[in-house]
Amino acid sequence: MSAEAEQTEASSPRVPRWMVELAVAALLLAIGVVMIVSNAQIGAGWAADGPQSGYFPLRMGVLLALSSVGIGVQALRMPKDLTFVRWDQLKPVLQVTIPMVGYVALIQFTGMYVASALFVAAFMKVMGKYPLWKSVLTGVLSSAVLFWVFEIKFSVPMPKGPLEALFGY
Amino acid sequence: MDLVHLLQGFAVALSWYNLGLMLIGILLGIVVGVLPGLGGPNAVAILLPMTFSMQPTSAIILLSCIYWGALFGGAITSILFNIPGEAWSVATTFDGYPLAQEGRAGEALTSAFTGSFIGALSGVVLITFLAPLVAKFALKFGPPEFFAVYFLTFCSFVGMGKGSRFKIVAAMALGFGLAAVGMDTISGQLRMTFGIGQFLRGFDFLVVVIGLFGISEILVTLEEGLAFKGKKAALDLQVVLRTWKQLPRYWLTLLRSSAVGCWLGITPGGAVAASFMGYGLAKKFARDPDRFGRGAIEGVLAPETAAHAAGTSALLPMLALGIPGSATAAVLLGGLMVWGLQPGPLLFVEQPQFVWGLIASMYLGNIAGLVVVLSTVPLFAAILRIPFAIVAPLIIVACAIGAFSVHGAMFDVWLMLVFGVVGYVFKKLDYPLAPMVLAVVLGDRAEDAFRQAILGSQGDLRVFWSHPLSASISSLALLLLFWPLITALIHRLRPARQAVAPT
Numbered sequence: 134m135s136a137e138a139e140q141t142e143a144s145s146p147r148v149p150r151w152m153v154e155l156a157v158a159a160l161l162l163a164i165g166v167v168m169i170v171s172n173a174q175i176g177a178g179w180a181a182d183g184p185q186s187g188y189f190p191l192r193m194g195v196l197l198a199l200s201s202v203g204i205g206v207q208a209l210r211m212p213k214d215l216t217f218v219r220w221d222q223l224k225p226v227l228q229v230t231i232p233m234v235g236y237v238a239l240i241q242f243t244g245m246y247v248a249s250a251l252f253v254a255a256f257m258k259v260m261g262k263y264p265l266w267k268s269v270l271t272g273v274l275s276s277a278v279l280f281w282v283f284e285i286k287f288s289v290p291m292p293k294g295p296l297e298a299l300f301g302y
Numbered sequence: 303m304d305l306v307h308l309l310q311g312f313a314v315a316l317s318w319y320n321l322g323l324m325l326i327g328i329l330l331g332i333v334v335g336v337l338p339g340l341g342g343p344n345a346v347a348i349l350l351p352m353t354f355s356m357q358p359t360s361a362i363i364l365l366s367c368i369y370w371g372a373l374f375g376g377a378i379t380s381i382l383f384n385i386p387g388e389a390w391s392v393a394t395t396f397d398g399y400p401l402a403q404e405g406r407a408g409e410a411l412t413s414a415f416t417g418s419f420i421g422a423l424s425g426v427v428l429i430t431f432l433a434p435l436v437a438k439f440a441l442k443f444g445p446p447e448f449f450a451v452y453f454l455t456f457c458s459f460v461g462m463g464k465g466s467r468f469k470i471v472a473a474m475a476l477g478f479g480l481a482a483v484g485m486d487t488i489s490g491q492l493r494m495t496f497g498i499g500q501f502l503r504g505f506d507f508l509v510v511v512i513g514l515f516g517i518s519e520i521l522v523t524l525e526e527g528l529a530f531k532g533k534k535a536a537l538d539l540q541v542v543l544r545t546w547k548q549l550p551r552y553w554l555t556l557l558r559s560s561a562v563g564c565w566l567g568i569t570p571g572g573a574v575a576a577s578f579m580g581y582g583l584a585k586k587f588a589r590d591p592d593r594f595g596r597g598a599i600e601g602v603l604a605p606e607t608a609a610h611a612a613g614t615s616a617l618l619p620m621l622a623l624g625i626p627g628s629a630t631a632a633v634l635l636g637g638l639m640v641w642g643l644q645p646g647p648l649l650f651v652e653q654p655q656f657v658w659g660l661i662a663s664m665y666l667g668n669i670a671g672l673v674v675v676l677s678t679v680p681l682f683a684a685i686l687r688i689p690f691a692i693v694a695p696l697i698i699v700a701c702a703i704g705a706f707s708v709h710g711a712m713f714d715v716w717l718m719l720v721f722g723v724v725g726y727v728f729k730k731l732d733y734p735l736a737p738m739v740l741a742v743v744l745g746d747r748a749e750d751a752f753r754q755a756i757l758g759s760q761g762d763l764r765v766f767w768s769h770p771l772s773a774s775i776s777s778l779a780l781l782l783l784f785w786p787l788i789t790a791l792i793h794r795l796r797p798a799r800q801a802v803a804p805t
Contacts (some may be wrong), residue, residue: 184340230521
């Protein structure tokens with residue numbers, strides 16, 4: 134953390150770390166409880182042929198639940214002024230995460246290659262402020278290379294959409 | 303006898319095809335090591351599905367060479383750009399970047415690469431001579447012993463780890479929980495599927511790794527807003543030879559770092575811890591510790607040697623026992639299972655060609671790596687000048703393709719996104735990712751060993767102390783688990799004694 138980082142810290146809203154710590158601990162506790170309950174239902178005890186299916190995972194659930202309580206206590210004790218993330222840091226992360234979700238959704242409709250070309254081009258245009266032709270060219274070229282490597286060289290099938298069908302793939 | 307095996311291994315590794323794969327692997331690995339956001343475990347996980355149809359020996363040569371390349375590549379960014387390409391090269395920036403600022407980048411790079419090479423070599427020599435012995439010894443292992451070794455691995459994570467111990471345990475337990483989802487391998491019963499069809503298959507560790515290490519790394523990098531401002535590097539033969547002439551002076555540093563690295567690699571301390579410890583030790587024992595941080599050659603040599611020694615020897619427990627010492631080794635172990643090989647001590651007996659081919663390729667791969675990396679530094683420094691706005695989407699696309707190709711399932715790509723966000727949050731909150739990945743990979747095997755062991759004893763946990771062998775491993779595990787408490791106790795006793803002594 135340098136001096137300039139501290140300056141932006143003052144001007145940008147922030148998410149306090151202890152809150153996130155506590156939220157994650159609560160989530161882990163919930164997962165731990167689900168593990169315990171779910172495995173107790175299928176049987177976590179001792180059967181005639183040895184330990185039942187839930188035996189080991191249930192105990193792991195207990196371990197997870199107990200340690201998440203420990204994490205929660207530590208979170209409550211930690212200094213309240215620690216930052217998890219500042220808004221100016223979170224913004225680029227969200228700017229990429231949300232299009233990434235869109236990209237994965239798009240794969241289901243257009244196939245891997247078209248979606249990838251669009252994603253690369255859009256990313257370059259919006260995040261990198263590149264001219265449109267450069268962005269589109271990079272996107273198309275990279276997908277072409279990927280198509281050559283995966284479909285032709287290694288014959289690893291990827292999801293394909295209407296465009297690939299046009300070429301007979 | 304082992305030397306005969308090793309020579310046979312060289313015969314396997316020295317085919318043109320395998321040498322070509324080695325070169326490709328190393329070049330890819332250096333790229334991966336240079337680019338932030340694409341680490342060793344992640345790259346190996348993405349490429350693993352492409353090797354499904356290859357010969358296991360060729361496949362592991364390719365993938366392990368990516369690992370060596372990544373170890374070499376991390377140093378380039380640390381020294382020229384002051385950006386550690388990998389976590390294990392953070393310590394290299396302390397002295398590497400100041401050296402580059404002084405215009406001695408060539409020297410720094412040469413010593414970093416040579417140190418890496420020497421560290422790796424000591425790791426490989428250790429594997430060559432120790433791994434067969436460990437494997438032979440482990441042939442006597444039954445389920446209690448195997449579970450004891452798994453237990454030891456995880457206990458040493460908890461005991462030797464930094465930060466909140468609760469987080470280490472939680473990450474580990476979560477990993478075991480994820481591994482248990484799907485069909486129980488022993489009874490065939492479904493566990494924690496909650497009626498969701500996609501959960502039947504369970505969570506594949508490759509998808510978890512690609513999300514946790516790949517996507518999350520991109521997000522963390524974005525947040526820091528990378529600006530690449532690098533130093534120029536001119537590496538000619540003269541600089542290399544001049545630097546090499548100096549190196550024998552630092553033999554003790556090299557030896558110390560190699561030893562630390564080998565030790566931390568076998569116990570799952572990992573390359574990251576090793577690099578910091580190597581740096582710390584070199585500084586501690588230096589005649590003039592003030593030079594450190596301002597451009598000391600040893601400050602580059604020590605962490606690089608230790609990191610590479612640890613990275614290499616992490617493969618020893620993977621080969622000999624089937625228990626990986628690092629996240630990348632865990633991914634490689636997963637690869638073994640995919641290629642139809644059963645990891646464990648029997649590997650040395652049943653697949654000598656594979657094991658010794660791999661070991662021989664470690665020698666060759668590191669020699670080739672040193673030559674390649676010394677001759678291609680300017681090229682890779684240029685890669686770093688490619689703006690992140692181009693690199694980032696390409697890496698994300700590579701991750702998506704990697705996740706999809708594991709099972710050809712769209713669900714896995716969504717899962718990758720989820721684990722990417724989980725990894726981002728975990729990284730920011732200092733949850734350790736390595737024990738979690740290890741638990742996902744080892745979950746079923748550890749559980750099987752546990753269940754078989756307690757089956758024999760009718761559920762009595764004392765079975766782990768019933769034989770001298772498993773008893774000593776289990777006790778060692780507990781010792782490591784409670785190590786922080788033990789050292790704290792010693793520290794509390796010691797000042798009392800010191801207060802009396804200096805009178």
